[in-house]
Amino acid sequence: MYFARASLILAAVANAASIPNGKRDTGLEVTLTAAEGSVADVIATVKNVGAESLNLLTLGTFLDAAPVQKLAVVDEANAPVAFTGVYRSIQYSNDLSDNYFKLLAAGESFNTTINAAAVHDLKSGTYSFSAEGAIPFAIGDSKELTDNAVTYKTNVLTMAVDGEAAKLAPKAIPEMTIAERTVLQSGCTSSNKAATTAALSSCASLARAASTAAKSGSSSKFSEYFKTTSSSVRSTVAARLSAVATQCGSITSGGTKYYCTDVYDYCESNVLAYTLPSTNEIVNCPLYYSDLPLLSSTCHAQDRATTSLHEMTHAPATYSPGTDDNAYGYSASIALSSASAVLNADSYALYANAIYVGC
Numbered sequence: 001m002y003f004a005r006a007s008l009i010l011a012a013v014a015n016a017a018s019i020p021n022g023k024r025d026t027g028l029e030v031t032l033t034a035a036e037g038s039v040a041d042v043i044a045t046v047k048n049v050g051a052e053s054l055n056l057l058t059l060g061t062f063l064d065a066a067p068v069q070k071l072a073v074v075d076e077a078n079a080p081v082a083f084t085g086v087y088r089s090i091q092y093s094n095d096l097s098d099n100y101f102k103l104l105a106a107g108e109s110f111n112t113t114i115n116a117a118a119v120h121d122l123k124s125g126t127y128s129f130s131a132e133g134a135i136p137f138a139i140g141d142s143k144e145l146t147d148n149a150v151t152y153k154t155n156v157l158t159m160a161v162d163g164e165a166a167k168l169a170p171k172a173i174p175e176m177t178i179a180e181r182t183v184l185q186s187g188c189t190s191s192n193k194a195a196t197t198a199a200l201s202s203c204a205s206l207a208r209a210a211s212t213a214a215k216s217g218s219s220s221k222f223s224e225y226f227k228t229t230s231s232s233v234r235s236t237v238a239a240r241l242s243a244v245a246t247q248c249g250s251i252t253s254g255g256t257k258y259y260c261t262d263v264y265d266y267c268e269s270n271v272l273a274y275t276l277p278s279t280n281e282i283v284n285c286p287l288y289y290s291d292l293p294l295l296s297s298t299c300h301a302q303d304r305a306t307t308s309l310h311e312m313t314h315a316p317a318t319y320s321p322g323t324d325d326n327a328y329g330y331s332a333s334i335a336l337s338s339a340s341a342v343l344n345a346d347s348y349a350l351y352a353n354a355i356y357v358g359c
């Protein structure tokens, strides 16, 4: 999922020394418990432990009603269980609908139930569930997002799952049989096809340059986005970016499929694009074509090239494991831990933009 962050960028530029999250006295405590009698439902109790009332962004975050990724799930051998829901890219502006916010007063809490069996293939056994991320917010009942994000890290919940019951549980994304095709699917108008082709080509150049920078460029620039200078992390990031360059570099071959039309019906207002990791399919929404430039030279601005780069990192066929949406936008992404940033799609898009722009 990907936010159009234009208004946030203006705020960030105007306020170059943005306030670190800690100084605002915000905090979220998220506690996971097992829902009795369910196949694999997890109750998340979300408590505002800071001093201010927060209007939390739900769209594309841990609080979204859509089957976006909310939990990291590992099996008994500590191996991650693949996510089979949807990563949606959302337009990040100051005129988001009220429906996309959840107001949580200081000291208050609420429960939300997450159906893990709908977006993970679970067998019989014991699984561990956890979540870590950063949620953009406005203060009080305002809808004007600050350029901060409130971070959270849950407990690790272990839960025994009955594989037979999990197998029968309805899936969030019904299986569809779409014939095997090459990367860029038919059904694009000629102008959308041209826009997509140009974006994928720019995506390839940006990813290639960012891969080189990750491998051998400035270590402080790398550390700004990925919170470490470890050479093994640098090679992982470089390898993923190089794999993105390969995927974006061809519209006629590769492991991902790319659509100009909303084949799965997940576009809505403010959604730019989405990725189904289980099938390695990427869909551009009408907003991708109408609201984004091909390539921006503004620091941390969104464009089609970095949106496609962001989506490509989600696909396990590009590089496995695929990335998650742990945070969106610069402030939230650089607030993540290193391990979380390395698996965060927007960290790659932002880093590639910064290497291209030179900011």
Ligand SMILES: *[C@@H]1O[C@H](CO)[C@@H](O)[C@H](O)[C@H]1NC(C)=O
Residues within 6 Å of the ligand: 033, 043, 045, 110, 111
């Ligand atoms: C929220 O969930 C917790 C943990 O399962 C439970 O103890 C509490 O009663 C729930 N609160 C509400 C309001 O449902």
